[in-house]
Amino acid sequence: MSAPQPFFHSRWVPAPAHTRDLGPDAGLPAGFRAGGVACGIKPSGTPDLGLLVCDSDSPVSAARFTQTATPAAPVLVSRERCRLDGLRAVLANSGCANAATGGRGLDDAAKTQGAAALAVGVDPACVALASTGGISHQLPVEKMVKGILDASTRLSADGDGAFQQAIQTTDTLEKRASLEVELNEGSVRLSAQCKGAGMISPLFATMLCFVETDAVMRPETAELLLGVCVKRSFDRISVDGQLSTNDTAILMCSGASGVQIAPESDEELRFGEALDALLRQLAIMIVSDGEGARRIARVHVLGGDSDSVEAVARAVANSPLVKTALHGADPNWGRIIQAVGAALAGRSGGDSVPAPLAVDLSIEGTQVCIAGAAISQDERALAQAVQGSEVEYEVTLPGEGAETEVFFSDLSHEYVTLNTEYTT
Amino acid sequence: MSAPQPFFHSRWVPAPAHTRDLGPDAGLPAGFRAGGVACGIKPSGTPDLGLLVCDSDSPVSAARFTQTATPAAPVLVSRERCRLDGLRAVLANSGCANAATGGRGLDDAAKTQGAAALAVGVDPACVALASTGGISHQLPVEKMVKGILDASTRLSADGDGAFQQAIQTTDTLEKRASLEVELNEGSVRLSAQCKGAGMISPLFATMLCFVETDAVMRPETAELLLGVCVKRSFDRISVDGQLSTNDTAILMCSGASGVQIAPESDEELRFGEALDALLRQLAIMIVSDGEGARRIARVHVLGGDSDSVEAVARAVANSPLVKTALHGADPNWGRIIQAVGAALAGRSGGDSVPAPLAVDLSIEGTQVCIAGAAISQDERALAQAVQGSEVEYEVTLPGEGAETEVFFSDLSHEYVTLNTEYTT
Numbered sequence: 065m066s067a068p069q070p071f072f073h074s075r076w077v078p079a080p081a082h083t084r085d086l087g088p089d090a091g092l093p094a095g096f097r098a099g100g101v102a103c104g105i106k107p108s109g110t111p112d113l114g115l116l117v118c119d120s121d122s123p124v125s126a127a128r129f130t131q132t133a134t135p136a137a138p139v140l141v142s143r144e145r146c147r148l149d150g151l152r153a154v155l156a157n158s159g160c161a162n163a164a165t166g167g168r169g170l171d172d173a174a175k176t177q178g179a180a181a182l183a184v185g186v187d188p189a190c191v192a193l194a195s196t197g198g199i200s201h202q203l204p205v206e207k208m209v210k211g212i213l214d215a216s217t218r219l220s221a222d223g224d225g226a227f228q229q230a231i232q233t234t235d236t237l238e239k240r241a242s243l244e245v246e247l248n249e250g251s252v253r254l255s256a257q258c259k260g261a262g263m264i265s266p267l268f269a270t271m272l273c274f275v276e277t278d279a280v281m282r283p284e285t286a287e288l289l290l291g292v293c294v295k296r297s298f299d300r301i302s303v304d305g306q307l308s309t310n311d312t313a314i315l316m317c318s319g320a321s322g323v324q325i326a327p328e329s330d331e332e333l334r335f336g337e338a339l340d341a342l343l344r345q346l347a348i349m350i351v352s353d354g355e356g357a358r359r360i361a362r363v364h365v366l367g368g369d370s371d372s373v374e375a376v377a378r379a380v381a382n383s384p385l386v387k388t389a390l391h392g393a394d395p396n397w398g399r400i401i402q403a404v405g406a407a408l409a410g411r412s413g414g415d416s417v418p419a420p421l422a423v424d425l426s427i428e429g430t431q432v433c434i435a436g437a438a439i440s441q442d443e444r445a446l447a448q449a450v451q452g453s454e455v456e457y458e459v460t461l462p463g464e465g466a467e468t469e470v471f472f473s474d475l476s477h478e479y480v481t482l483n484t485e486y487t488t
Numbered sequence: 489m490s491a492p493q494p495f496f497h498s499r500w501v502p503a504p505a506h507t508r509d510l511g512p513d514a515g516l517p518a519g520f521r522a523g524g525v526a527c528g529i530k531p532s533g534t535p536d537l538g539l540l541v542c543d544s545d546s547p548v549s550a551a552r553f554t555q556t557a558t559p560a561a562p563v564l565v566s567r568e569r570c571r572l573d574g575l576r577a578v579l580a581n582s583g584c585a586n587a588a589t590g591g592r593g594l595d596d597a598a599k600t601q602g603a604a605a606l607a608v609g610v611d612p613a614c615v616a617l618a619s620t621g622g623i624s625h626q627l628p629v630e631k632m633v634k635g636i637l638d639a640s641t642r643l644s645a646d647g648d649g650a651f652q653q654a655i656q657t658t659d660t661l662e663k664r665a666s667l668e669v670e671l672n673e674g675s676v677r678l679s680a681q682c683k684g685a686g687m688i689s690p691l692f693a694t695m696l697c698f699v700e701t702d703a704v705m706r707p708e709t710a711e712l713l714l715g716v717c718v719k720r721s722f723d724r725i726s727v728d729g730q731l732s733t734n735d736t737a738i739l740m741c742s743g744a745s746g747v748q749i750a751p752e753s754d755e756e757l758r759f760g761e762a763l764d765a766l767l768r769q770l771a772i773m774i775v776s777d778g779e780g781a782r783r784i785a786r787v788h789v790l791g792g793d794s795d796s797v798e799a800v801a802r803a804v805a806n807s808p809l810v811k812t813a814l815h816g817a818d819p820n821w822g823r824i825i826q827a828v829g830a831a832l833a834g835r836s837g838g839d840s841v842p843a844p845l846a847v848d849l850s851i852e853g854t855q856v857c858i859a860g861a862a863i864s865q866d867e868r869a870l871a872q873a874v875q876g877s878e879v880e881y882e883v884t885l886p887g888e889g890a891e892t893e894v895f896f897s898d899l900s901h902e903y904v905t906l907n908t909e910y911t912t
Binding site: 135307382383389 | 554555556557558559560564585587588589590591592593622623624625626728729730731732733806807808809812813815816818821822823825826827828829830831832833844845847856857859860861862899900901903904905907908909
């Protein structure tokens with residue numbers, strides 16, 4: 065499960081010059097401990113409960129949650145009843161989403177929150193909850209309470225690996241990193257543990273991500289940085305266009321380094337660049353680990369306006385026809401034109417349009433369509449260009465002013481097998 | 489390729505009492521001739537060019553086209569340059585969509601229109617065009633002109649089967665019917681030939697459908713009846729949520745029976761019921777023949793408002809997670825709750841919502857979720873209930889007033905295989 069390559073390995077995320085990848089065994093930033101155990105939520109007996117603690121007296125944090133209209137109980141409890149700017153702990157589990165579980169689900173979530181607060185000696189309002197797994201099943205509270213106690217005795221500064229394993233479901237790649245970020249006043253540490261492989265989609269992807277740093281910052285800064293970086297990472301990916309009931313991303317700052325990240329400072333910019341690269345690389349790793357994925361792509365959309373580039377990028381990324389062509393390493397770009405036309409149907413499209421939209425398309429830098437019409441090219445070279453593990457499509461709409469991107473995975477037999485057989 | 493069962497075979501489309509299925513060999517209504525040939529557009533040598541002619545001196549017709557912003561050349565030519573209320577012929581081809589082909593695509597379409605007009609002796613403005621096949625390739629005009637001449641010599645009153653074969657792509661079921669409709673003043677004939685299996689989606693599905701009748705009606709009546717019936721049939725299905733560049737549905741009336749369908753008459757109602765049932769059954773046959781489909785479903789959404797029921801029905805029908813569960817005969821209804829929550833994210837959802845949406849869900853009449861929370865039930869009986877070839881989900885949103893439905897297919901390995909390997 066350990067990554068055989070440097071953490072920053074996508075061409076779409078260059079490593080910032082002032083960050084250093086410390087490798088998977090560097091442990092957590094100062095002021096953090098974590099652990100993970102198998103408490104029996106998963107019938108397989110694999111790890112399923114993780115605990116993350118910040119030992120600072122005045123921790124600072126920020127959080128982002130799914131935008132779904134049917135949020136899971138842990139999302140509701142965390143969002144409504146936690147001090148999200150001063151979290152001291154996170155209790156996370158896999159094997160059960162605690163979603164569509166009604167009032168009992170909320171009660172059960174509160175019980176596990178209370179147990180975790182007691183076990184680590186903090187106010188329950190400072191314990192965030194996160195769950196992932198099948199929807200519609202009740203949480204096995206008794207098993208979890210035992211697991212919480214067990215995990216609380218195993219917390220350690222290098223427990224991030226065990227914590228990460230405990231939050232995985234269908235993941236096959238380990239998605240975590242420990243970075244050192246050089247700032248003017250000294251260096252700080254930044255680490256993250258992340259899960260996600262399916263039910264990954266718009267409005268910020270189906271995943272859990274926990275980020276720790278020993279930098280000192282105000283709650284507004286944590287809020288700003290997490291908000292901006294989530295928008296540029298987990299909000300820009302899709303495996304299957306499906307929005308989870310449980311998406312959660314939390315940034316926690318222990319302040320143990322004593323290095324300040326002041327608002328609107330050069331430090332903030334440098335730290336923000338590192339956080340941005342970290343979350344973007346993790347987001348791309350989620351897509352690479354998309355259920356059954358063999359190949360991933362970036363669709364970059366320019367021109368038009370902000371609504372049209374967003375609609376087009378999502379339509380291309382979520383098109384099963386584009387995704388199967390990507391899987392088959394087939395340029396088959398007519399399907400991209402189809403997705404563009406569908407995305408803009410009823411806007412500029414429809415019966416009132418006298419001519420097809422003047423869309424340009426290039427694949428891996430080769431222009432294949434200008435103003436809506438195919439141009440001839442070397443078919444063999446084009447077919448060769450889409451064989452790699454990362455493929456880039458650039459769509460230019462008429463007009464100017466907007467730009468966006470979405471990273472997405474292909475659609476494979478393995479996706480169908482996994483999701484036909486993976487049951488609640 | 490001939491249907492082994494009666495034409496009206498879905499439980500969702502009862503045969504109207506006043507219609508009689510004449511079987512696949514009954515031929516076209518009086519006043520129509522059709523034919524199909526293989527002219528070499530498809531490398532496989534299978535039929536790829538069809539010609540349909542109405543011999544009436546004063547034919548009446550109506551047409552509906554895709555709403556995409558990137559319509560194919562035949563759609564543009566038909567929509568912009570044809571007398572759509574008085575069509576005398578249709579030239580249809582498979583093997584090439586003539587989409588994303590620019591100015592040359594329009595010229596090529598016009599050439600084939602002119603050739604067809606000459607071959608059957610009518611004004612080019614009375615010849616509608618329809619194409620289906622790969623996007624981005626130019627039409628092989630020379631081959632088509634020869635094919636048009638060939639087809640024009642083979643037109644016959646029972647050529648509907650040959651015509652239908654010529655418009656198929658990945659279809660495996662023959663989608664055509666000949667009905668007799670009893671009206672007060674006598675009976676009329678109603679027949680249709682239809683294709684569609686992939687790139688089937690919202691805003692009226694990816695398909696071609698040609699409907700003929702010997703009834704007499706005014707252009708406004710044809711327009712009204714076709715519009716209403718398309719909205720209730722081809723507009724309510726999805727195989728893969730993809731909107732084609734080429735969707736076309738045409739109703740042609742020869743008037744040869746002499747039986748009048750007067751506006752707002754009982755005749756109009758009865759004829760409309762027959763047309764409605766015909767198009768709904770054909771639409772369901774497209775879904776049943778959805779690429780790789782093993783099982784189909786109807787999602788019926790009630791409550792909420794017209795926007796929310798539409799969004800929810802589309803989200804459920806297009807969810808790859810719901811579709812793989814359907815494929816695996818797995819109730820796994822948490823995925824439906826996920827799709828509902830995603831569809832309404834940002835509407836009633838999001839950070840402002842204090843509790844999950846109070847959605848009810850039943851599967852094949854068994855209630856599984858009330859007010860957003862799972863209720864216990866006989867899991868084995870539920871699993872048994874989703875084994876059939878047609879599965880029904882009913883979603884009830886808070887509030888009242890709206891209702892809609894979408895028919896959709898499952899997502900299978902065969903869909904992935906077909907679309908990984910089927911190239912432009």
